[in-house]
Amino acid sequence: MSALTQASCEVCRIGVPKVTESEAQELMKQIPEWSLIEVDDIQQLKRQYKFKNFVKAMEFANQLAEVAEAEGHHPGMLVEWGKVTVTWWSHSIKGLHNNDFVMAAKTDALLNQ
């Protein structure tokens, strides 16, 4: 289990620095299934999970929603038949904070429950 999975989200406010490029590259090694993408100049983490039907996809989305509420940090979740595409970024800083890598690792950990 990675160090990220064990971590919790810190409070993230406007003005808190984003992760640097080298920090991001280092953290990505702990979540190798995720992609670093850029949408409207905002860096985000993205991963698609596959499931055998819509109900299973929704079950996963609900599990993730529960973790998100507990941590006070919320993803984008695109639920479709047999798949959920998750994106993480920090709205307040318009980019990636350590929290987003923590949440990506926690999202992966749900699969192994």
Added chain:
Amino acid sequence: MSALTQASCEVCRIGVPKVTESEAQELMKQIPEWSLIEVDDIQQLKRQYKFKNFVKAMEFANQLAEVAEAEGHHPGMLVEWGKVTVTWWSHSIKGLHNNDFVMAAKTDALLNQ
């Protein structure tokens, strides 16, 4: 309550004709809050619903998931903090079938429950 809300989805298979442009324009009048968009050459119906937080957005997504399962026709649902963006189209015909307009109307009807 519109006629669409009362309808059920018909079985939609490969080869079934898409709605024509004029049929689409006529059906759009019954779901005025929806937009007709095109993604990768596939026509889709799209609407964003706003909620007061993430939990309320998930509640709506779960209600919609139940209707989708009952009808055997499934949307794309992008759940974010305080909003759900719903898209409807028919994968089997790579476009819009009457079913999609029926489901868009049923999605709207959830708000009035």
